[in-house]
Amino acid sequence: MADLPYWRNDPALTEARETHRLLSEPFSSDGRQAYLGSCSAGDWEAGRPLDAEALREEFDLHMGAVQVHSR
Known part of the structure; x- marks a missing residue:
């Protein structure tokens, strides 16, 4: 699973x-x-106020977990 494409580019996640x-x-x-x-x-919430970059990073982690779970 380590060789998964970035979640935005993964056709399995359409x-x-x-x-x-x-949502922000x-x-x-x-x-x-x-x-x-x-x-x-x-099924995910940041839990605290974050700057824009940190919010995108946290969401990327969430979507990475969705990607792994989807496979």
């Missing part, structure tokens, strides 16, 4: 990409822009 979309909502705290994030499938 349906999963439609089901699992990143702005969250301002202490003058820095952050976001609350979750998965449209309802």
Whole structure:
């Protein structure tokens, strides 16, 4: 399983990409822009406000787990 393509390029995840979309909502705290994030499938939530890059990284981890589970 270590040789899986990046989840966005994996043809086996076509349906999963439609089901699992990143949802985000702005969250301002202490003058820095952050976001609350979750998965449209309802099975993942960031759990804390994150900057945009960290939110995408956390979502990538979630989608990597979806990819492994799908196979």
